[in-house]
Amino acid sequence: MTLTTEPDTEGLEIEADTTVGGYEATQRKRWPRYLAHAILIIAVFVFVSPFVWAFFTSLKPESEIFATIYQIIPSEPTAENYVQVWNEQPLDRWVMNSLIISTGIVFFTVLLDTLAGYALAKGRFRGRGITLTLVIGTLVIPPQVVLVPLFLEMNWLGWGNTYWAIMILFIANPFGTFMMRQFFMTIPDSLLDAARIDGCNTFEIYTRIMLPMAKPALASLTVFTFIFAWGAFLWPLIIVNDGAMFPLQVGIALLTGPYTSNWGQLLAAAIMAAVPVLTAYLLAQQTFMEGIALSGGGKGQ
Amino acid sequence: MNTPFVLQKLGYSAQNEPIIGGALIFLIAGLSIGYLAFVRNEMNAGIVLKVGSVLLLAFAALALFWPQRPWPH
Amino acid sequence: MAQPPETRQERIRDALPSLGFADPNANTAWYLLVAPKILLMAAVLILPFLGSVYISLHEWTPLALNKPFIGLENYARLLSDGVFHNALINTGTYSLALILLDVPIALGLALLLDMNLRGTRIYSASIFLPVVVSWVVVSLIWSWLYNPDYGMINAFLSLFGSEGLDWLNSRDTALASIIIMSIWKHIGFNMVIFLAGLKGIPNTYYEAATVDGAGRWERFRYITLPLLKPTSFFVVIVTLIFSFRVFTQVFVMTGGGPVDSSITIVYYFWQQGFQEFNMGYASAIAVVLFVLVFAFSILQQRSWGGDVDY
DSSP states (O other): OOSOOOOOOTTGGGSSOEEETTEEEOSSOOHHHHHHHHHHHHHHHHHHHHHHHHHHHHTSOHHHHTTOSSOOSOSSOOOHHHHHHHHHSOHHHHHHHHHHHHHHHHHHHHHHHHHHHHHHHHOOOTTHHHHHHHHHHHTTSOGGGGHHHHHHHHHHTTOTTSHHHHHHHHHTOTHHHHHHHHHHTTSOHHHHHHHHHTTOOHHHHIIIIIHHHTHHHHHHHHHHHHHHHHTOOHHHHHHOOOGGGOOHHHHHHGGGTTTTTOHHHHHHHHHHHHHHHHHHHHHSHHHHHHHHHHHHHGGGO | OOHHHHHHHHHOOOTTSOOHHHHHHHHHHHHHHHIIIIIOGGGOOOHHHHHHHHHHHHHHHHHHTOOOOOOOO | OOOOOOSHHHHHHHHSOOOSOSOTTOHHHHHHHHHHHHHHHIIIIIHHHHHHHHHHTBOOOTTOSOOOBOTTHHHHHHHTOHHHHHHHHHHHHHHHHIIIIIHHHHHHHHHHHHTOOTTHHHHHHHHHHHHHSOHHHHHHHHHHHTOTTTOHHHHHHHTTTOOOOOGGGSTTTHHHHHHHHHHHHHHHHHHHHHHHHHHTSOHHHHHHHHHTTOOHHHHIIIIIHHHTHHHHHHHHHHHHHHHTTOOHHHHHHTTTOSTTTTOOHHHHHHHHHHTSOOHHHHHHHHHHHHHHHHHHHHHHHHHHOTTOOO
16 A cells, blocks of 8 residues: 555646545635645654754864854864764664664564464464463553563573663564464465465465565564664663663763763764664655554554 | 573674674574575565665674774773 | 375475474464464563562562562552652653644644645655654754754744743753654654555545535544544554653653653653662552553543444
8 A cells, every 4th residue: 555646736727626635626725735735844844854953063063063053054064073973982883783683673573473473363273362362461561561570580591781682572572473463364264275285384385375475564564663673772771781782772872971062973973873764764765654554554444 | 502601692792792693693584584585486575675685694794794993992 | 095205305204203284273383383472472571571560569679688578568659759750740741742732733744645735755754754763863853952052942932032941951841842852753653644544535435425515624524533533543542552651752851850850650660670779669660550551541442442343
């Protein structure tokens, strides 16, 4: 499903009433369109300008940042903030950590959720009802309730400061399982029966039928999980105290300590942290939005 | 072979060490996606999955040969 | 009738123990598929959840030798804890503000985008942009915007002759500042879900209504709103559940201050559990959080979700 369709050409007002998404637009009533455009343009300004301001500030030398607030565009843009933060803080390692953690979370979540979702949707086995109830019941548990015992559990295992400890909380999330189950239930049983007759076993059905047919749901789950994993904060903050293992978010959040009012550098760090996701977003913006829409809007229909 | 100990060792990499655990994760992910994308034709894998699997393997190499950047301060 | 194994592959397959993969009714195969997820869930979510309740009934400092059972004493302390009261009120205010402001504005924007104007792609991409950027980055950027002397917001206000506010540094405005920023960040998320819901309403309904003489407002009230009910229900409940867990922006922007004026439940939980290491007390806070969210979800389901099926 696409969220945007081709816009109507606005010049053809002379013809009979045109329908725009259920709203009439005759030649007399063009002002709703203009009003809508106006509101949306203001919205664009509101939602984009903070990033632009932050970016410009990061390009200013320290002296200029605190000189005057009316100079938005830097008079002599400099990269010194970026260079300084890059040299003083292990940003590259933090980015690598975040990539590792996010990749691991997304991969194992998708793997485990599709397997379990498939079993819960199409499987016939004893205890299926109980298992399903268990999954739905676990959806209710907010992660925060679990953090103290999980912290103790991880340290008892000796897994403090490891990638596994960070990842494991997110991989255990039942949301994806529920979502994949809902999706797999829409696949007709006849397809599976035909495959069985052809000699496929359970696992082959998984790879040859279930996964290929689930591509849109998989994409959606991947995007959703990735955004969630990339932004993970509280749990890594708790379980990791070694600077080498910080994910990016924790690393830059803690920069407010050493860099308290050094806004040039703080903002440079923030911008650098935003670049990976921003690039991915600009390249695949449609996928991001549809990922969220399918996860949520799918239920609404 | 003390499995828990090995897992623990894999999961942590100090300041300038090669990130073995990370490389392992990238390797597993890259190989699996690669398998689905290139071997399993039913997947009809688009360019995203194919490029993605190659990218993941590249990251595995990057993590393994993580440049020994002198630790800041 | 089964043929005798002819190929080498078949002979190998027969020799290996069958884990029941071939038989759709065999339990083993399905158990294998489900096991990793369920076991992980049990170890990471279910057992620790029970553990949290257990710990909340004790006085629990990780390094202490003695972790005495104190029954409901932690909860009793919470009842009279002024900071916790602040946390409750602040979190409730935050959640309410999001539901009352974020959701309607998101719906409004979705309606505008549903009109399919030229440039919709740019509009929606811009509105959704803050959703994609992480909370930490957005918090840092807005901390700068809120800077009383050099931030853009006060600069903008001064153009109209206003002196500007203290935003994050003042007891009166700290929480409101966080709320405004959070609405800004989250609105695109709800908008996208609303838009998907709007696209799902068939045009034929609108056309029929127009033929019957219904105006813009009537179409909205009698077609759009009712058909949007499942989507709205979903948006509100998700906003509610996630807003109660607010932490990151408080951590980065105010640290709960000034003077606990912007402290939230999860922030207080973190403070107690991992700064002061009063883990029993922190667990009690967490359990209360669970009960609150659970109660609100049930409440909403009862009052609103009548004909919504999952």
